[in-house]
Amino acid sequence: MASKASSKKTPPTLTVSSPGLPPQPQVNITHGNSRISAVLPTGESVEIMLYGATILSWKDTAGNEKLWLSEGAKLDGSKAVRGGVPLVFPVFGTDASHTETSKLPQHGFARTTRWEFLGKSTSESSAVSSMDGGDNSVKLDFGLSHSNLSAEARAAWPYDFGLIYSVTLSRDGLATSIVVRNESEGESGKGFEFQTLMHTYLRVNDIADVSVEGLESSPYIDKVAVKTTTSPAEKLSITSKTDRVYTPAGGPSKPVVVSEAGKKKFSIVRDNLNEVVVWNPWKDGAEEIGDFTPKTGFKNMICVEAGAVKGWQKLEAGETWEGGQIINC
Numbered sequence: 001m002a003s004k005a006s007s008k009k010t011p012p013t014l015t016v017s018s019p020g021l022p023p024q025p026q027v028n029i030t031h032g033n034s035r036i037s038a039v040l041p042t043g044e045s046v047e048i049m050l051y052g053a054t055i056l057s058w059k060d061t062a063g064n065e066k067l068w069l070s071e072g073a074k075l076d077g078s079k080a081v082r083g084g085v086p087l088v089f090p091v092f093g094t095d096a097s098h099t100e101t102s103k104l105p106q107h108g109f110a111r112t113t114r115w116e117f118l119g120k121s122t123s124e125s126s127a128v129s130s131m132d133g134g135d136n137s138v139k140l141d142f143g144l145s146h147s148n149l150s151a152e153a154r155a156a157w158p159y160d161f162g163l164i165y166s167v168t169l170s171r172d173g174l175a176t177s178i179v180v181r182n183e184s185e186g187e188s189g190k191g192f193e194f195q196t197l198m199h200t201y202l203r204v205n206d207i208a209d210v211s212v213e214g215l216e217s218s219p220y221i222d223k224v225a226v227k228t229t230t231s232p233a234e235k236l237s238i239t240s241k242t243d244r245v246y247t248p249a250g251g252p253s254k255p256v257v258v259s260e261a262g263k264k265k266f267s268i269v270r271d272n273l274n275e276v277v278v279w280n281p282w283k284d285g286a287e288e289i290g291d292f293t294p295k296t297g298f299k300n301m302i303c304v305e306a307g308a309v310k311g312w313q314k315l316e317a318g319e320t321w322e323g324g325q326i327i328n329c
């Protein structure tokens with residue numbers, strides 16, 4: 001607002017130096033066009049590698065890292081990234097009995113293919129957001145289609161598909177969503193089946209102090225004990241190698257909350273992703289994974305992975321499916 005002109009001898013006071021624009025999120029393309037980073041005016045940041053559209057880092061306003069990334073993770077596009085948020089598509093694990101995906105590597109090709117950066121969009125700047133630091137969210141879109149795949153992956157999964165993966169950084173959280181489209185058309189169009197999952201490695205200080213709420217009294221597949229069972233009514237603590245596929249009884253909109261020493265650290269709400277995989281390789285598992293370093297790193301991570309991985313999502317020619325998660329701190 002402009003200051004009212006003063007009369008007589010009172011010296012003028014400058015109340016507005018320049019109208020200016022409210023601060024905007026900064027988006028940069030770095031590492032020889034292979035990574036995208038975004039920083040909000042308030043300091044929160046995210047970094048994504050085009051290889052796999054893998055989120056490598058997510059930091060809060062104070063610069064605290066929220067994701068666990070192995071020190072031994074390969075970041076040169078030679079291997080799926082060990083840590084951050086790799087994206088699983090079109091198969092979770094491997095499934096020899098599912099003919100369509102049986103030739104694909106573990107967790108499919110999305111995490112090992114270079115995606116295209118489609119661009120950014122920022123939230124509308126309101127009077128309130130400009131007062132407290134400008135636009136308060138930025139959305140980064142990434143695309144992958146049949147034509148981006150290696151000849152090998154194309155041969156192993158010969159379907160005409162399009163994926164749009166969106167990563168939205170806001171002041172209080174990180175949202176990821178995926179749109180899957182069957183791009184084939186008409187009578188010659190082929191339907192396909194897929195699974196997908198956001199393989200989120202959350203960073204914790206000490207797994208011994210971690211509890212997970214929201215998975216109580218829910219059916220799950222225990223991949224360690226190799227059995228299907230139902231969880232107890234209590235919160236989950238991790239005390240040994242854990243690899244479970246839960247279908248939370250409360251449904252996707254009931255938050256899965258990761259707490260440390262009794263304090264809420266992450267809250268995950270899902271949309272159209274009915275399963276939650278909880279994974280920690282523990283000491284022996286970490287020893288067996290070459291790019292998992294330091295080997296004591298299992299104490300500092302827990303994977304809580306939102307996905308659609310039980311059964312298959314089927315898309316006929318021209319059809320679209322969408323799912324996503326929002327992680328709040």
Ligand SMILES: O=P(O)(O)OC[C@H]1O[C@H](O)[C@H](O)[C@@H](O)[C@@H]1O
Binds near residue numbers: 278279
């Ligand atoms: O080693 P990766 O292929 O990245 O898989 C890492 C882990 O992913 C998921 O959490 C699966 O449930 C685990 O069985 C698997 O070990």
